[in-house]
Amino acid sequence: MSKAVINRMSRSAPDFDARLDALLAWDSVSDAGVVSTVASVLGEIREHGDSALLDYTRRFDSVEAESVAELEFSQQQLHAALQRIDAKQRQALERAAERIRLYHEHQRQESWQYQEADGTVLGQQVRPMDRVGLYVPGGKATYPSSVLMNAIPAKVAGVAELVAVSPTPGGQANDMVLAAAAIAGVDRLFAIGGAQAIAALAYGTETIPRVDKIVGPGNIYVATAKRQVFGSVGLDMIAGPSEILVVCDGKTDPDWIAMDLFSQAEHDEDAQSLLISPSAEYLDQVAASIDRLLPTMEREDIIRRSLSDRGALIAVADMSEAIELVNRIAPEHLELSVDEPEQYLPQIRHAGAIFLGRHTPEALGDYCAGPNHVLPTSGTARFSSPLGVYDFQKRSSVINCSPAGAAVLAETASVLARGESLTAHARSAEYRLRDGGGDE
Incomplete structure (x- = not known):
């Protein structure tokens, strides 16, 4: 029997955590x-x-x-x-x-x-x-x-x-x-x-x-x-391989989801495509779609290697477990291919871009939806955001003290500065306590 195109995993398996950590591991450091x-x-x-x-x-x-x-x-x-x-x-x-x-x-x-x-x-x-x-x-x-x-x-x-x-x-x-x-x-x-x-x-x-x-x-x-x-x-960022994580309730055409997984896998062999579902039967259907559709792809060899090395179909007990895994993985691209996806949005803490519904494939975001396709990878969505206008703007603080305001702030600054033994700081502030300055 030939090796399955994509790995199968279950959240309930005793070795799940270790297997998932190994699958997600990515060393971006050059040799x-x-x-x-x-x-x-x-x-x-x-x-x-x-x-x-x-x-x-x-x-x-x-x-x-x-x-x-x-x-x-x-x-x-x-x-x-x-x-x-x-x-x-x-x-x-x-x-x-x-x-x-x-x-x-x-x-x-x-x-x-x-x-x-x-x-x-x-x-x-x-x-x-x-x-x-x-x-x-x-x-x-x-x-x-x-x-x-x-x-x-x-x-x-x-x-x-x-x-x-x-x-x-x-x-x-x-x-x-x-x-x-x-x-x-x-x-x-x-x-x-x-x-x-x-x-x-x-x-x-x-x-x-x-x-x-x-x-x-x-x-x-x-x-x-x-x-x-x-x-x-x-x-901007040091990006790792492309990633997609699809959460599906089992009601989306399995061919659609298989192609969504392919859309990231075709980037290169290190790309990662994951599907999470509470329906084991549906995961079987997607696996069958993968087997049938893969030979029709121009980049078949790349997709096959990517799915085999870093892809997975993951069975969970319910949507609560699925959302828990989403936040643990912190994917670059997240598809919520489920009924009423908006209900889960407040629970998503970590994701680069979130695609809601069955008619919002990640590929639209890559090209023309509008939001940026430069996104945090390799779990960095825990602390990073998509590229945006804010990445090209700088912010400078502006402070303009009135004489009365300076006197009030000087008292606080003086106490804190002397507490740090920085007396020049303290005296600089204290000069503003009275008009015209002067030494102590």
Whole structure:
């Protein structure tokens, strides 16, 4: 008998906790060789700038250029690509962009202030970042949707300059990526990639300006580079493999759920697809759908490996146990394919994105529903949130003390400062106790 395509588990089994922990375990740390290689690349770019960047681009992408300026796409080239792509592709990109923009406009935060009775004013000033870098994968796969999801919130936030980088192996650029950059308002786009592109954005070169934050997905070298430059620049997150967790009451067409599981599994072999249901009979039906539909998939081998290594159909006693497991797993994507899914929403504490109902597949969120598809993975939804406008805004505290307010606050500050033996702090506050200052 051949091995089952996907693992079967039961919450009531004595070894369930250990098996689930093993299934969820993901080590995102690069091996020593990758770490060393990336550190070397970062050092070269930091020291030699454009010349090192050109060398790495020739070596890794087989792209010859005399200057980094030659690797920059003009706005005319971006808009020419927008004209070249198929009309349906352009319409889809523009429709998705509009929905993403509309959703993220609701996230924009404004500065605020309030005045106390004694005239003291307190508040918060909200300002966009000056310059943000966007990494766009361009090797085995290209993701124009990623351009929209990363660039549009930055522009809604008011970021003045958005600098994107994307490798073009062999000099072959992807028109959909260029078109998406045009639609999203990317200011500059360079045909560079890998750890060297991250270094260029983090440290700056003669041609590429240093940015304040880097966002966007990439391979293990890109992720490792992002980890190593953190502190010099801000980051969105260090993402792990894609994940989906479906909770179904047994009433959704099993073919639909099987395909929802496939939609994440086809990303790569490390992706994770989980289904939880209180109906063991329904899990059998989904398993049968998986067996029948899998041979029809273009990425069959990847899906099969993903489901075999990291996927599972999990039987629970009831919906209460299902929700308990949801919060334990803290999935990137959560589908509640159940009757009246809204009733469970208040109980969900940890999830990157929540898809409610039988007609809301995760795939819609990946492209055009509106909310961002850059989400916390590997259980980090316990403390992280989707990428949003707030990731591109900074907040500064505002304090404006009136003379009367300063005198009141000075008394409190003086006591606390002297309690910490910081007498300069105390005396600085005490000077404001009386008009005109003066020593003790």
